[in-house]
Amino acid sequence: MPEWNKEPKAIxxxxxxxxxxxxxxxxxYWRLYEMDAKRLELYDQTAPLTLRDLNHVLIRSVxxxxxxxxxxxxxxxxxxxxxxxIVEEVPWPDEVRARLAVVNERLMEFRKYIDSARSKRIAxxxxxxxxxxxxxxxxxxxxxxxxxxxxxQVFVDIGYGHLTNGQNLPLHVAMSDDVHLLVRxxxxxxxxxxxxxxxxxxxxxxxxxxEQQAS
Numbered sequence: 001m002p003e004w005n006k007e008p009k010a011i012x013x014x015x016x017x018x019x020x021x022x023x024x025x026x027x028x029y030w031r032l033y034e035m036d037a038k039r040l041e042l043y044d045q046t047a048p049l050t051l052r053d054l055n056h057v058l059i060r061s062v063x064x065x066x067x068x069x070x071x072x073x074x075x076x077x078x079x080x081x082x083x084x085x086i087v088e089e090v091p092w093p094d095e096v097r098a099r100l101a102v103v104n105e106r107l108m109e110f111r112k113y114i115d116s117a118r119s120k121r122i123a124x125x126x127x128x129x130x131x132x133x134x135x136x137x138x139x140x141x142x143x144x145x146x147x148x149x150x151x152x153q154v155f156v157d158i159g160y161g162h163l164t165n166g167q168n169l170p171l172h173v174a175m176s177d178d179v180h181l182l183v184r185x186x187x188x189x190x191x192x193x194x195x196x197x198x199x200x201x202x203x204x205x206x207x208x209x210x211e212q213q214a215s
Contacts (some may be wrong), residue, residue: 009160014081015083015156016156018069019152021065022062022149023152025061025065029170032054043186046186067111068080069082069152073085077166087100087101096162110145110148113139150170153172186213
């Protein structure tokens with residue numbers, strides 16, 4: 001079926017899935033690298049090269065997903081499933097389209113911060129940016145990305161709510177990761193290895209003490 005004949009509700013639901021995936025990816029990054037500064041010390045003690053590389057990969061992935069959600073409605077005539085497509089191409093009553101457009105303007109304001117990173121480093125490698133070592137592509141004010149995610153939820157709520165008589169479609173799934181289990185495993189391994197000359201009983205007591213403190 002041509003994209004312009006698809007049901008608006010299905011289009012909004014599919015866009016919401018993309019938003020949810022981007023939200024989950026951001027939450028994974030945040031819980032790994034922003035939630036607790038002590039974790040960074042733990043990573044440096046455990047596998048600094050791998051975990052720093054993972055940090056870099058996640059940042060690039062998050063920025064790319066955020067940018068894709070706010071791409072143009074069409075590229076060389078081909079439709080993109082983006083906030084701009086939903087505003088411009090889905091048939092809405094004027095009042096609903098106006099509300100979506102207001103929120104979309106806020107989404108596009110955030111996109112301005114990351115657009116150069118997406119176009120010059122992440123999706124493409126701009127020769128000048130690479131050779132001149134242009135830094136800080138994609139830098140944005142503290143907390144701006146969280147506002148972007150909140151605005152995505154508002155955007156979906158407006159469209160989906162209109163199509164479903166007020167139903168919500170949450171983008172964030174509670175307990176959608178198990179980062180805490182990974183961190184606990186690293187902490188226990190570090191604690192266990194901290195005393196190479198300790199006997200098994202001493203190590204077991206240390207681990208039991210850790211479990212009591214963590215609970």
